[in-house]
Amino acid sequence: xxxxxxxxxxxxxxxxxxxxxxxxxxxxxxxxxxxxxxxxxxxxxxxxxxxxxxxxxxxxxxxxxxxxxxxxxxxxxxxxxxxxxxxxxxxxxxxxxxxxxxxxxxxxxxxxxxxxxxxxxxxxxxxxxxxxxxxxxxxxxxxxxxxxxxxxxxxxxxxxxxxxxxxxxxxxxxxxxxxxxxxxxxxxxxxxxxxxxxxxxxxxxxxxxxxxxxxxxxxxxxxxxxxxxxxxxxxxxxxxxxxxxxxxxxxxxxxxxxxxxxxxxxxxxxxxxxxxxxxxxxxxxxxxxxxxxxxxxxxxxxxxxxxxxxxxxxxxxxxxxxxxxxxxxxxxxxxxxxxxxxxxxxxxxxxxxxxxxxxxxxxxxxxxxxxxxxxxxxxxxxxxxxxxxxxxxxxxxxxxxxxxxxxxxxxxxxxxxxxxxxxxxxxxxxxxxxxxxxxxxxxxxx
Numbered sequence: 001x002x003x004x005x006x007x008x009x010x011x012x013x014x015x016x017x018x019x020x021x022x023x024x025x026x027x028x029x030x031x032x033x034x035x036x037x038x039x040x041x042x043x044x045x046x047x048x049x050x051x052x053x054x055x056x057x058x059x060x061x062x063x064x065x066x067x068x069x070x071x072x073x074x075x076x077x078x079x080x081x082x083x084x085x086x087x088x089x090x091x092x093x094x095x096x097x098x099x100x101x102x103x104x105x106x107x108x109x110x111x112x113x114x115x116x117x118x119x120x121x122x123x124x125x126x127x128x129x130x131x132x133x134x135x136x137x138x139x140x141x142x143x144x145x146x147x148x149x150x151x152x153x154x155x156x157x158x159x160x161x162x163x164x165x166x167x168x169x170x171x172x173x174x175x176x177x178x179x180x181x182x183x184x185x186x187x188x189x190x191x192x193x194x195x196x197x198x199x200x201x202x203x204x205x206x207x208x209x210x211x212x213x214x215x216x217x218x219x220x221x222x223x224x225x226x227x228x229x230x231x232x233x234x235x236x237x238x239x240x241x242x243x244x245x246x247x248x249x250x251x252x253x254x255x256x257x258x259x260x261x262x263x264x265x266x267x268x269x270x271x272x273x274x275x276x277x278x279x280x281x282x283x284x285x286x287x288x289x290x291x292x293x294x295x296x297x298x299x300x301x302x303x304x305x306x307x308x309x310x311x312x313x314x315x316x317x318x319x320x321x322x323x324x325x326x327x328x329x330x331x332x333x334x335x336x337x338x339x340x341x342x343x344x345x346x347x348x349x350x351x352x353x354x355x356x357x358x359x360x361x362x363x364x365x366x367x368x369x370x371x372x373x374x375x376x377x378x379x380x381x382x383x384x385x386x387x388x389x390x391x392x393x394x395x396x397x398x399x400x401x402x403x404x405x406x407x408x409x410x411x412x413x414x415x416x417x418x419x420x421x422x423x424x425x426x427x428x429x430x431x432x433x434x435x436x437x438x439x440x441x442x443x444x445x446x
Contacts, residue, residue, distance in 0.1 A: 009081030014041035033059035077101035133200025154202040159188035165235025206277040211259040223256040240296035245433035302334035302391040339386040344420040355413035360405035
């Protein structure tokens with residue numbers, strides 16, 4: 001096991017990793033920007049080191065500064081968390097070349113599955129179903145029009161190196177395709193440094209269901225069941241739950257088996273997530289793989305009892321998985337609400353000082369957050385300040401518990417999305433499980 005791990009991230013995920021390391025007896029090093037000096041992850045780590053000014057490009061995305069910090073503090077491994085450099089294959093490769101363990105998959109696996117075109121090609125070989133679409137990137141608008149007409153509208157344009165909704169455009173007719181194609185390429189270049197896009201058939205009103213993977217360096221791969229991430233705004237997840245209301249034991253097994261086959265095919269050796277779309281006929285299609293720990297991993301932890309971050313660190317250290325597939329049981333239901341520092345009426349960022357802060361408690365309630373009273377939410381980074389997670393025996397009870405916990409959650413001084421989550425928990429369609437990826441658009445229009 002490692003003696004010391006550097007955490008190349010901030011916020012709640014940095015705290016989550018610090019906690020897992022402490023329980024494994026590992027010393028931790030926090031890195032921070034000048035603006036993050038008072039952040040909780042800096043206070044709770046064993047050591048901390050400043051890596052640059054507030055802008056991410058000069059700090060949390062500054063590879064040279066992060067590697068230097070690891071070498072100065074004698075950290076044997078780097079955990080990238082999610083976001084920032086977590087899916088940057090070049091960073092993983094630099095760590096490998098410097099003799100520092102990257103707590104994630106190999107750079108080779110990350111490069112293969114991080115590119116959506118090569119990922120699609122890899123899973124096709126394993127018989128994993130995908131939506132009709134291009135097998136290569138499309139760089140010419142005339143070619144894009146021809147491809148879209150052949151596939152049949154509506155289609156969706158996606159960045160090959162992207163995620164989180166950037167470089168993604170839904171197109172319903174040939175007339176609107178050129179503008180959407182140009183915009184998607186521009187967003188892809190700006191967001192990921194790669195303008196390449198591909199086109200696939202747009203699956204209307206699907207469920208977004210993903211499978212959590214655990215893998216080690218000894219060829220062992222298992223899955224921890226599914227999460228439903230259908231409640232989204234502009235392709236950004238808002239609420240996640242496990243298990244999915246659409247999933248039957250047969251569908252779970254089929255999706256889980258497909259995810260494990262795909263992971264084994266690319267010699268995957270860390271935690272990761274295979275993301276699928278499930279249509280109205282309960283047919284599923286591979287969408288992409290996230291080669292990192294997910295924001296929503298706690299709901300899976302709550303229903304399986306498996307500490308995903310702990311297992312990720314153990315796997316990176318070369319230890320074998322402690323679980324077989326037969327050990328994994330789904331117990332009860334879990335829901336996660338992402339609490340963002342945003343005006344819930346406009347979804348615009350709302351940085352500023354938190355003047356009062358009180359977290360909910362009680363049986364089955366978990367809060368992953370780096371916020372505290374008098375902490376100033378910064379304008380430089382993602383607006384996520386907390387994840388509120390509940391667990392109960394049934395989905396109905398989990399919804400009621402979440403509604404109660406949201407009522408208890410007090411954050412004053414800034415606006416947050418807590419009121420919006422309260423509306424969702426009281427929504428009849430959500431309560432009955434009648435949801436898909438267009439749920440929020442329909443709810444807002446009501």
